[in-house]
Amino acid sequence: MTGITPGLIMTAAGAAGIxxxxxGLLVTAVVFPKQRKKLLRAIETE
Amino acid sequence: xxxxxxxxxxxxxxxxxxxxxxGIVYKAYHKRLRQEVVIKQHRKSMSSLEGRRRETDILKxxxxxxxxxxxxxxxxxxxxxTVMSYVPGKSFAQLLAEGYSFxxxxxxxxxxxICSALNYLHSQxxxxxxxxxxxxxxxxxxxxxxxxxxxxxxxxLGDRAVLGYTNGYxxxxxxxxxxxxxxxxxxxxxxxxxxxTDIYSVGATLYHLATGQRxxxxxxxxxxxxxxxxxxxxxxxxxxxxxxxxxxxxxQSAYEMFRALENIPKKDxxxxxxxxxxTAVRAVLVALLAGFIVLCGYGVSExxxxxxxxxxxxxxxxxxxxxxxNFEAQEEAYRKASELIPSxxxxxxxxxxxxxxxxxxxxxxxxxxxxICRNEKLDLxxxxxxxxxxxxxxxxxxxxxYEESADTYEEVMRMGTQHAEYYRDYAITLAYNSxxxxxxxxLQEAIDRGLKEDSVYYAKGEIEKALLRPDAxxxxxxxxxxxxxxxxxxxxxxxxxxxxxxxxxxxxxKRDILLEARENVPAEExxxxxxxxxxxxxxxxxxxxxQEYREEAIEVLNQIISQGWDTFDTLDxxxxxxxKQGDIEKARQTxxxxxxxxxxxxxxxxxxxFLEIDAQELKSNTQRDYTQFAQYYEKAARxxxxxxxxxxxxxxxxxxxxxxxxxxxGGWLE
Numbered sequence: 001m002t003g004i005t006p007g008l009i010m011t012a013a014g015a016a017g018i019x020x021x022x023x024g025l026l027v028t029a030v031v032f033p034k035q036r037k038k039l040l041r042a043i044e045t046e
Numbered sequence: 047x048x049x050x051x052x053x054x055x056x057x058x059x060x061x062x063x064x065x066x067x068x069g070i071v072y073k074a075y076h077k078r079l080r081q082e083v084v085i086k087q088h089r090k091s092m093s094s095l096e097g098r099r100r101e102t103d104i105l106k107x108x109x110x111x112x113x114x115x116x117x118x119x120x121x122x123x124x125x126x127x128t129v130m131s132y133v134p135g136k137s138f139a140q141l142l143a144e145g146y147s148f149x150x151x152x153x154x155x156x157x158x159x160i161c162s163a164l165n166y167l168h169s170q171x172x173x174x175x176x177x178x179x180x181x182x183x184x185x186x187x188x189x190x191x192x193x194x195x196x197x198x199x200x201x202x203l204g205d206r207a208v209l210g211y212t213n214g215y216x217x218x219x220x221x222x223x224x225x226x227x228x229x230x231x232x233x234x235x236x237x238x239x240x241x242x243t244d245i246y247s248v249g250a251t252l253y254h255l256a257t258g259q260r261x262x263x264x265x266x267x268x269x270x271x272x273x274x275x276x277x278x279x280x281x282x283x284x285x286x287x288x289x290x291x292x293x294x295x296x297x298q299s300a301y302e303m304f305r306a307l308e309n310i311p312k313k314d315x316x317x318x319x320x321x322x323x324x325t326a327v328r329a330v331l332v333a334l335l336a337g338f339i340v341l342c343g344y345g346v347s348e349x350x351x352x353x354x355x356x357x358x359x360x361x362x363x364x365x366x367x368x369x370x371x372n373f374e375a376q377e378e379a380y381r382k383a384s385e386l387i388p389s390x391x392x393x394x395x396x397x398x399x400x401x402x403x404x405x406x407x408x409x410x411x412x413x414x415x416x417x418i419c420r421n422e423k424l425d426l427x428x429x430x431x432x433x434x435x436x437x438x439x440x441x442x443x444x445x446x447x448y449e450e451s452a453d454t455y456e457e458v459m460r461m462g463t464q465h466a467e468y469y470r471d472y473a474i475t476l477a478y479n480s481x482x483x484x485x486x487x488x489l490q491e492a493i494d495r496g497l498k499e500d501s502v503y504y505a506k507g508e509i510e511k512a513l514l515r516p517d518a519x520x521x522x523x524x525x526x527x528x529x530x531x532x533x534x535x536x537x538x539x540x541x542x543x544x545x546x547x548x549x550x551x552x553x554x555x556k557r558d559i560l561l562e563a564r565e566n567v568p569a570e571e572x573x574x575x576x577x578x579x580x581x582x583x584x585x586x587x588x589x590x591x592x593q594e595y596r597e598e599a600i601e602v603l604n605q606i607i608s609q610g611w612d613t614f615d616t617l618d619x620x621x622x623x624x625x626k627q628g629d630i631e632k633a634r635q636t637x638x639x640x641x642x643x644x645x646x647x648x649x650x651x652x653x654x655x656f657l658e659i660d661a662q663e664l665k666s667n668t669q670r671d672y673t674q675f676a677q678y679y680e681k682a683a684r685x686x687x688x689x690x691x692x693x694x695x696x697x698x699x700x701x702x703x704x705x706x707x708x709x710x711x712g713g714w715l716e
Contacts, residue, residue, distance in 0.1 A: 014342025
C-alpha cells in the first residue's frame with residue numbers, strides 16, 4: 001500500500017470517531033447522573 | 047394514680063400527656079435509666095389482656111428509626127401499663143391545630159418516612175398492619191423526622207378481628223369490618239385487611255395535612271383537583287392513588303408508594319427536560335458511534351479492496367513483464383506483491399512461471415519446493431497449486447529428472463486438474479521414465495479429457511522418442527506440425543525433431559529442420575530455434591571447415607542480438623566467430639558491445655586479449671607489440687580473481703595464462 005488512500009482515511013476517521021464517541025458516552029455515564037442528582041437536590045430543597 | 051404508685055420506686059410521673067379511647071398516657075422519668083419515658087395505662091374496657099399484650103409484643107419486637115422503642119410491659123391488679131421511649135415533639139394533629147401549613151416537599155419527605163416505617167411493619171412475619179394511621183399518631187421529632195406511634199389497634203395480617211377505626215382515615219374495608227364486628231354481623235367474605243389498608247390511611251392523612259381538611263368518611267371520594275391546588279399534580283396523583291376505594295387500584299405495598307413519592311421530584315418539568323436532553327445527547331452519540339463503526343468497517347473493506355486491486359495490478363505487471371522478457375522487473379513486482387498479500391498464491395505462481403520461462407529449471411524447482419510448498423501462509427490445497435506443481439514437474443522433465451517429474455505430476459493429478467495438456471505431459475514423462483504402459487493409459491485419459499489432435503501427435507512423438515523409436519517419433523512430430531496452430535507446440539516439435547536428428551548424428555538434417563522452423567514459427571517463439579541453429583552452424587563450420595555455415599551462424603547471432611534476446615554468451619560467441627573468420631575489427635566491435643552492455647567482466651578482457659594476440663600474429667615480427675595484450679591480460683586476471691571464487695575453473699583463462707607465459711618467455715614483453 002502506498003500513500004494515503006480513501007480506505008485509510010475512512011478507517012482512520014472511523015476509528016477516531018469510535019474512540020471519540022466511546023469517550024463521550026463514558027463522560028455522559030459519569031456526568032449525567034451527577035447532573036440529575038444535583039437538579040433533584042435543587043428541586044427537593046426549593 | 048393508685049396503680050402507678052406501684053412503680054414509684056422505678057418511675058416518677060411527670061405529667062399526664064393525654065387521655066383517649068385507648069387509655070391514659072403519662073410522661074414519666076425512669077429513675078434508674080435516667081431517661082424520660084411514656085407510660086400508657088390501658089383502659090380495661092378497651093381490650094382484653096391478651097389484646098394489650100399483643101400490642102406490646104408487637105412493639106417490643108420492632109426496631110426502626112421511625113417507630114418508638116417499647117421498654118416494658120407491666121401488669122397490676124389495677125391495670126396494664128406499657129412503658130416506651132418518650133418521643134419529644136408535636137403530633138401532626140397538634141401542628142394542624144396550630145394552623146401549620148404543610149409544604150409539598152415536607153409531605154413528600156414525611157410521607158416517605160411513614161411508608162418506610164410501614165414497609166418495615168408489613169415485612170414482619172407475620173406482617174403487622176398498623177390500622178390506625180392518622181395525624182395524631184404521627185409525631186414530628188425536633189430533628190424533623192416522624193415517629194409512628196400508638197399501636198393500640200395494630201393488627202396481625204390474617205387475623206380477621208379488627209380492634210377499631212378512626213373516621214376520616216380508616217379505609218373502607220377496615221370500616222366495614224369494624225362495623226360488622228361491632229354489630230356482631232358476619233364480615234363479608236371479599237373484605238379483608240392487608241397492607242393496602244394502611245396505604246389508604248397514609249393517603250387520607252396526607253390529604254388532611256395538605257388541604258387542612260380531613261375526609262368526612264371512607265365513602266367520600268377525595269377531590270384530587272382540589273388537592274392539586276395545594277400539592278401540585280404529581281403529589282396529588284400519588285395521594286389520589288392511595289385513596290382509591292378499591293384496594294386493587296391503590297399502591298400494592300408501602301414500598302411502591304415510597305417509590306412513587308420518591309419519584310415525584312423526577313416528574314418536575316426541569317428534571318424531565320434534563321432527562322430528555324441527556325437522552326438526546328446519548329442518542330446522538332450512539333447514532334454517531336454506529337455511523338463511525340459503519341465508516342470504519344467500510345474503510346477496512348475499502349483498504350482490503352485497494353490492497354487486492356494493487357495486488358492484482360502487480361500480478362498483471364508480472365504477467366506483462368514475463369511476456370516482454372523483462373524478468374528483473376517481474377521479480378521486483380513479485381516481491382512487492384508477495385509482501386502485500388503473502389497468503390495469495392498467484393504472484394508466487396507467476397514468479398515460478400518466470401523462472402520456468404527463463405529455463406532456470408533448478409531455481410524454479412527450488413522456488414516451488416521452498417518458497418511455496420514450505421510457506422505456511424499459503425493454502426496448498428487450492429486448485430491453482432496444480433499449475434504450480436505442473437511447473438515443477440515440467441522443470442524436472444527438462445532437467446531429465448523423469449522420476450521426480452512423474453512424482454510431481456502425481457501431485458498435479460491429486461489436485462484434480464482439468465487440463466488435458468497436463469495429462470499429456472504426464473504421459474510423456476512416464477514414457478521417459480520407462481513406464482510405457484502407464485504412459486499409454488495416461489495419454490488415453492488425456493484424449494478422453496478432450497486433448498486436441500496436435501497435442502496427441504506431439505505426445506505420441508515424445509513417447510516414441512522416449513522409447514527410442516526415432517523414426518516413428520519424427521513421423522508423429524511431422525503430423526503435429528502439419529495440424530497444429532499452436533506456435534509454442536510447433537516450436538517444441540521442431541526443436542525435438544532437431545534433438546532426434548542430433549541423436550542420429552545428422553547435423554545437416556538438424557540444420558534443415560531448424561531452418562524450416564525459422565521460416566514457420568513466429569518471431570516471439572524463435573529464440574530457441576535461432577540459438578540452436580547458430581550452434582549447429584558453428585559445429586558444421588568447425589567440422590567441415592565450410593565458411594558458409596559460419597556466415598550463417600554470424601547472421602543468426604546478429605538476428606538474436608537485433609531482437610534483444612542476446613546474452614553475454616551470444617556476444618562472446620559472435621566475437622569468436624568473427625575472430626575465426628579473421629575479421630578482427632568486427633570481433634573487437636563485438637567485444638566493445640560486451641563491455642558496454644555487461645560492464646567490467648574478465649571474460650570481455652580475456653576476449654580482447656585473444657583478439658590482440660590474433661591481431662599481432664597477423665603482423666611481421668618487427669611490428670609486433672604485445673603491450674596492449676599484456677594490459678588486457680592483467681585486467682582479465684585481476685577481474686577473474688575478483689569475480690570467480692574457484693579461479694581455476696575457466697579453461698579459456700588457463701589457456702590465456704599459458705599464452706601470456708609464452709609471450710613473456712619469448713621476450714616480447716619487457
